[in-house]
Amino acid sequence: MRFDHIIWDLDGTLFDTYPPLITSIERALGELEVAVPRADLVRLLNDTLATCMDEIATRHALDALVLEARVAYYQRQVTERDQPPFDGVICLCERFLKAGGQNLIFTHRSRESAMRLLDWYRVEGLFAECLTVEDGYARKPDPAGFNALIERHALPRGRVLAVGDRALDIVAGQRAGIRTCLFRGEPDPAYPPDFTITAFDELRPILHLPV
Numbered sequence: 017m018r019f020d021h022i023i024w025d026l027d028g029t030l031f032d033t034y035p036p037l038i039t040s041i042e043r044a045l046g047e048l049e050v051a052v053p054r055a056d057l058v059r060l061l062n063d064t065l066a067t068c069m070d071e072i073a074t075r076h077a078l079d080a081l082v083l084e085a086r087v088a089y090y091q092r093q094v095t096e097r098d099q100p101p102f103d104g105v106i107c108l109c110e111r112f113l114k115a116g117g118q119n120l121i122f123t124h125r126s127r128e129s130a131m132r133l134l135d136w137y138r139v140e141g142l143f144a145e146c147l148t149v150e151d152g153y154a155r156k157p158d159p160a161g162f163n164a165l166i167e168r169h170a171l172p173r174g175r176v177l178a179v180g181d182r183a184l185d186i187v188a189g190q191r192a193g194i195r196t197c198l199f200r201g202e203p204d205p206a207y208p209p210d211f212t213i214t215a216f217d218e219l220r221p222i223l224h225l226p227v
Contacts, residue, residue, distance in 0.1 A: 019195070019223055021171045022112065023162055024143075025180035026123035029199050031101055031133060034061060036094040041068075044086035050076045062182050062202055064124070064155070096136035102199075104216035109142045111225050120169070121146040122153075122161040144169065156180075157187035166192065179219070183207060197222065 027033040038057050045052055052072060060068035069087070073080035109119050119142050123130050127148040134140040145165060147153060153161040166173060178189030179197045183204035189196035190207055197219065198209040213219050220227075 018175065019177040020116065020175040021118045021120065021169070021177070022109075022223075023165055023176060023178045023189070023194070024109075024119060024121050025178075025182075025185050026121055026125055026130060026133075026146075028181035028201075029102075029179060029185075030105055030121070031099050033099040034058070036098045037061070037065070037091065040087050040090035040094065041072075043090045044083060045072070047086055048076075048078055048083065050078065052076075063184070096133055099133060101137060101139070102216060106137070106139055106142070108216050108219060108223075108225075109139070111220075112223055113142055115223075115225060117223070118169070118171075119143045120165050122156075122165060123147070124149055124155055126150065156182075157184040157191065159188045159192035162188055162192035162194065166194070177222075 024030050038054060041057055060071055069080055069084050073083050113119060121143050125148055127150045130146055130148050147161050147165060153164055173193045176194040177197055178185060178194055179199060181199045181201040186196045186198055186209045187207045196209040197211040197213060199213055203209055211222055
């Protein structure tokens with residue numbers, strides 16, 4: 017199977033954004049005199065940030081709006097330098113593009129924050145399009161964003177690979193009728209990905225890129 021198009025997730029896939037997010041949550045919880053093990057935060061973030069916040073607030077009888085506001089406060093202090101690309105992923109995108117492939121992004125981030133990150137690392141030109149929350153498509157695991165990119169760019173579904181770090185990325189890809197690759201995440205047994213990788217060197221042979 018040869019892939020000519022990749023639809024990338026951004027947070028936790030292209031860029032290592034979860035460590036500063038987890039630190040922001042921990043600092044907010046510290047203000048509220050609540051301690052949650054880091055492993056629990058990682059597990060909860062395998063869903064969505066909103067779900068994570070709701071569960072923590074419910075479990076510890078916190079005001080969810082206050083918690084979200086404090087997390088947002090600390091997140092505003094996070095810089096692009098704190099959210100680097102994962103090792104090897106930018107080189108892989110460059111090689112895939114040079115080989116005639118096409119990179120696209122569907123992220124739950126705002127457009128402003130997504131473009132700021134891409135601009136900081138000077139990689140915006142590697143991606144044909146970046147769909148964000150402002151584009152109005154339902155969040156994953158709904159396949160609407162994937163379907164929009166596929167239809168807008170007339171992509172043959174058999175040649176499209178979705179790459180993400182969470183089970184919801186895999187579910188969305190499968191519902192869109194495309195192959196999927198899970199990066200480092202915990203797979204959902206009900207929705208096994210076509211490929212699993214722990215480093216981006218492992219994606220190169222899947223894409224049939226030369227050494």
